[in-house]
Amino acid sequence: MSEPLLLARNLEKSYRMGSQVIRVLRGLDFSLRAGEVVAVTGASGVGKSTLLHILGLLDTPDAGEVFFQGEEMFALPPRLRAARRNRVLGFVFQFYHLIPELTALENVLLPSMIAEGRRRWRRGRRAHRERARRLLAEVGLSERLRHRPAQLSGGERQRVAIARALMNEPAILLCDEPTGNLDPETSEGVTEVLWAVNRAREQAILLATHDPALAARADRVLVMDRGRLREKEPCGGGNDL
Numbered sequence: 142m143s144e145p146l147l148l149a150r151n152l153e154k155s156y157r158m159g160s161q162v163i164r165v166l167r168g169l170d171f172s173l174r175a176g177e178v179v180a181v182t183g184a185s186g187v188g189k190s191t192l193l194h195i196l197g198l199l200d201t202p203d204a205g206e207v208f209f210q211g212e213e214m215f216a217l218p219p220r221l222r223a224a225r226r227n228r229v230l231g232f233v234f235q236f237y238h239l240i241p242e243l244t245a246l247e248n249v250l251l252p253s254m255i256a257e258g259r260r261r262w263r264r265g266r267r268a269h270r271e272r273a274r275r276l277l278a279e280v281g282l283s284e285r286l287r288h289r290p291a292q293l294s295g296g297e298r299q300r301v302a303i304a305r306a307l308m309n310e311p312a313i314l315l316c317d318e319p320t321g322n323l324d325p326e327t328s329e330g331v332t333e334v335l336w337a338v339n340r341a342r343e344q345a346i347l348l349a350t351h352d353p354a355l356a357a358r359a360d361r362v363l364v365m366d367r368g369r370l371r372e373k374e375p376c377g378g379g380n381d382l
């Protein structure tokens with residue numbers, strides 16, 4: 142078996158609020174292989190977003206390790222860790238987090254500008270524009286390149302966010318409640334886009350979700366409970382979503 146793309150070992154994370162300590166992750170282990178789609182479910186407040194933020198290198202654990210392709214991320218200085226984050230990860234959030242002043246095309250271009258810096262980016266801008274257009278076409282938005290977020294529907298905004306997340310060819314797409322703000326029909330469209338993206342480039346995807354229809358299509362469904370993950374029983378009685 143090949144080495145996992147992403148491996149997390151023994152993660153611990155607590156939040157302190159005055160005298161109260163909330164232990165969110167308690168010795169959590171996780172692995173993700175190339176091409177895999179994994180859904181993390183579990184009750185609200187159980188720690189799904191906390192986990193995604195740590196695996197996404199947006200936050201640090203109190204203890205434990207996160208390896209990308211065998212390299213331990215929290216052993217790296219923050220500057221190098223940020224560079225890995227830009228290269229390895231793409232993010233999709235519940236509330237899109239698009240920049241309101243920029244068009245759809247400009248929002249998708251943004252990660253390439255951040256990764257390359259102004260000078261290098263300008264030299265390759267034609268190729269970047271072409272790639273951003275292709276990605277927007279892939280998510281069905283060829284006719285919306287110049288629309289700003291306020292001129293797009295919720296589902297269209299999320300599709301722009303997916304195209305943006307793919308701009309730097311991430312090894313892993315991390316999605317936190319990608320359909321959490323959408324009606325069922327629009328959710329289905331966004332779900333289709335994610336699976337098309339997975340099929341087209343064997344994109345590894347880790348998603349946290351309460352959406353049963355989205356989780357049902359994943360290769361593996363994990364349930365978060367008391368600070369750890371367990372495999373969901375195939376036809377388990379309770380609704381863990």
Ligand SMILES: Nc1ncnc2c1ncn2[C@@H]1O[C@H](COP(=O)(O)OP(=O)(O)OP(=O)(O)O)[C@@H](O)[C@H]1O
Nearest residue numbers: 156157158163165184185186187188189190191192
């Ligand atoms: N910055 C913080 N400071 C203090 N407590 C926090 C902080 N962030 C999260 N928590 C607490 O940690 C727990 C886990 O939160 P988290 O957002 O990871 O849950 P979640 O599973 O993503 O929930 P949801 O399904 O509602 O999105 C919650 O009890 C929350 O109140």
Ligand SMILES: [Mg+2]
Nearest residue numbers: 189190191317
């Ligand atoms: Mg959450």
